[in-house]
Amino acid sequence: MNIRIGNGYDIHRLVPDRPLILGGVKIPHSLGLLGHSDADALTHAIMDAMLGALGLGDIGHYFPPSDPKWSGADSLLLLQQVNQLIEARGWHVGNIDSVIIAEQPKMKPHLEDMQEKLAHTLHIVDRNQVGIKATTNEKLGPVGREEGIAVYAVVLLFRG
Numbered sequence: 001m002n003i004r005i006g007n008g009y010d011i012h013r014l015v016p017d018r019p020l021i022l023g024g025v026k027i028p029h030s031l032g033l034l035g036h037s038d039a040d041a042l043t044h045a046i047m048d049a050m051l052g053a054l055g056l057g058d059i060g061h062y063f064p065p066s067d068p069k070w071s072g073a074d075s076l077l078l079l080q081q082v083n084q085l086i087e088a089r090g091w092h093v094g095n096i097d098s099v100i101i102a103e104q105p106k107m108k109p110h111l112e113d114m115q116e117k118l119a120h121t122l123h124i125v126d127r128n129q130v131g132i133k134a135t136t137n138e139k140l141g142p143v144g145r146e147e148g149i150a151v152y153a154v155v156l157l158f159r160g
């Protein structure tokens, strides 16, 4: 089989005095995402989808939060490593579709920058292969109360 599909999910808490980074883009906001690395939930969900597509486990296995090496890590560099891992097996990212769920701030002004950074990191020529959508949670639940930001991602890999 020359195509594989994977899905990924991530959520991080919103707290003061942390940067808000999604898809490698620093977004101006009063709160940021809490995590061991830079807490880039979009990039994490994409990495998990890539690993899942090949049955290779999840990012916690490769970049354990218990390892001080990954403290404050730039998640795009982790994504680069996951991409190397799949490329070493002859696979490439065909396309990604993802959705960021956040009440605040507005994601739309930053989506193109995120596409650009993710496409570049994954050696994708056409940034339209990187789908990023954003929605609110209609003020429902923890995400609706702005306690965190959640992301879902689906990735298609092809061999060739």
Ligand code: MG
Pocket: 010, 011, 012, 035, 039, 040, 041, 044
């Ligand atoms: Mg994460």
